[in-house]
Amino acid sequence: MDPVTQGAFGAVFAQTQGRSKDLAKAAVIGAIAGMAPDLDVLIRSDSDPLLALEFHRHFSHSLLFIPIGGLLCSLLLYPLLGKRWGLSFLQTYLWCVIGFGTHGLLDGCTSYGTQLLWPLSDHRFAWDIISIIDPLVSIPVLALIILAARRKARKYVYFALAWLAMYFGLSYTLHERAIEAGYQQAALRGHTPITMEAKPSFANIVVWKVIYQTEKDYYVDAVKVSFAEPVYWQGDSIPKLDLDRDFPWLDKQSQQAKDIERFRWFSGGYISQDKHKPDRVIDIRYSLLPQEINPLWGIDLTRDAAADKHIEYFTERGDSREAIGKLWKMIQATKPE
Known part of the structure; x- marks a missing residue:
């Protein structure tokens, strides 16, 4: 936090x-x-x-x-x-x-x-x-x-604790509803997810980023949950990282290969090759808008790097003001635009 x-x-x-x-x-x-x-x-x-x-x-x-x-x-x-x-x-x-x-x-x-x-x-x-x-x-x-x-x-302290208990309880309930909505969306695609996760989008517990994995790919969607019917924004999919396929030139004993595994651990396994920059590995868990695969951070590899050279770490924020405006519309929405 x-x-x-x-x-x-x-x-x-x-x-x-x-x-x-x-x-x-x-x-x-x-x-x-x-x-x-x-x-x-x-x-x-x-x-x-x-x-x-x-x-x-x-x-x-x-x-x-x-x-x-x-x-x-x-x-x-x-x-x-x-x-x-x-x-x-x-x-x-x-x-x-x-x-x-x-x-x-x-x-x-x-x-x-x-x-x-x-x-x-x-x-x-x-x-x-x-x-x-x-x-x-x-x-x-x-x-x-x-x-x-x-x-x-001290009564105000107890009021604060009561508010936290209520808010976190509500958030847990909405999280479970987002997971359920994610399974429903996967079923519409004919998928049986290996894992399913729901993460709250920025600064709210109304719109959630839902990520699930199949045997070969990750799928990302957004869902607004409440105690009414969920509202979906279909996102995108991306192949899971495969070192032999995505980086055939990479020496598996090099520091860069070891750094990919360290980044995999940090990212809970949710890593892929960037679709637009082939020498980049991205953490797909986070993006400015929940239905996007548009990473906030990741690692860059160098093809001619020495065996002991580390990767480069990058962060990207994009147009956060525009993204917050779009997210606010999603929070208010009764159906996808």
């Missing part, structure tokens, strides 16, 4: 503990600790662009790292804030642990993938029920955190 939402989660859950008169202090310490795991973005390499991808949402997001991460935060925040505010180290540590602990679980609710059980497993958990930015999560919670702190009343 975005840093604001991560901080808000750390703050509101920290506010459940301690004295009511300290709700503002709990919010500040919980918010800082709630954002701290994303300091893993500092782990990067000039020569290996995939290192940053491997270590983002890695050990710092693991459930097993929470007590350590909370301790590191409290060792910093106690002398800076806790001691000055007359708090005990134990109280500071408790708020730090709570704030730090919310981070990985919240990230697990998105589609990006979070290693919650590292070092026991390198599985990237992605429950796909919330967008990485969703104002209906962050804004109400922030408002109630501030009210709780200003009025020294």
Whole structure:
């Protein structure tokens, strides 16, 4: 999730503990600790662009790292804030642990993938029920955190938690409806999907990107779900990556070949050769519009590269303003245009 939402989660859950008169202090310490795991973005390499991808949402997001991460935060925040505010180290540590602990679980609710059980497993958990930015999560919670702190009343904290429970429950329900709609769309094509995933589009839980795979291809569609009939936007398909077919010139022992497998792991296997740039491998899970196969990131290979040379990593954003306008029309739509 975005840093604001991560901080808000750390703050509101920290506010459940301690004295009511300290709700503002709990919010500040919980918010800082709630954002701290994303300091893993500092782990990067000039020569290996995939290192940053491997270590983002890695050990710092693991459930097993929470007590350590909370301790590191409290060792910093106690002398800076806790001691000055007359708090005990134990109280500071408790708020730090709570704030730090919310981070990985919240990230697990998105589609990006979070290693919650590292070092026991390198599985990237992605429950796909919330967008990485969703104002209906962050804004109400922030408002109630501030009210709780200003009025020294914990009832606003409980209001925030009730809102989150309701919103995430609704999102889970719509996610399941999007999955069901995806199977219906696949059946119309005569397909029996091997896997089926639904991911919320940007900043909402109404329009979903549905991805399924057959033996040879990936199919992408968009669907608007509610408690009425779903609305579909048929998307596109793309062949699964086949190294022998797509990159016959690639040395399978080269660093570039190893980097493709690292990128495959990062992308949950959802990778393909770019239709327009044949030396490019793309992550098809993300696009500005949910029915498109128009990647936001991927890797570029170089045919004459040395055996030990890494791939190049690219990101593309396109015309985000135009895409948001189209997405807003999809959210409002009662039928596809």
